[in-house]
Amino acid sequence: MVQRVVRGKVSVGSRTTGEVGAGYVVLLGVSPDDGDGQARWLADKISDLRVFNDDAGKMNLSLADIGGEVLVVSQFTLYGDARRGRRPSFVRAAQGAEAERVYQAVVEALRARGIRTETGEFGAAMTVEIVGDGPVTILLDSDKTF
Secondary structure: OEEEEEEEEEEEOOEEEEEEOOEEEEEEOOOOOOOHHHHHHHHHHHHHOOOEEOOOOOEEEOHHHHOOEEEEEEOHHHHOEOOOOOOOEOOOOOOHHHHHHHHHHHHHHHHHOOOOEEEOOOOOOOEEEEEEEEEEEEOOOOOOOO
């Protein structure tokens, strides 16, 4: 999930692990089927997505065009399935080391594109502050199911 922001910040306890100005906060869920190809696809899509306003007020500019920043926060709960019962199931979320590897691959792919990219702390309980802009929220799915 990509949210256009004025600023974003993530903390673990009283320690700030990442903070950005104008750009995106990306809440990133990883499935067991995700790998390096999906990580590259996602980084390309995030960096080239044209949802920032141009001088005419039209969403026509990319993150690179505005010199924006990205805060990537791991979010396995995006794969929560609450269709049955009252407690979500997370069986569709990747686990442990492989999920972290794909998460880091997305972060590194964004950095390789020259985008200032900050992170949360994988697997930690975090406090995320998102000051939305628009609001503009885009769901991206590397499986392209929607």
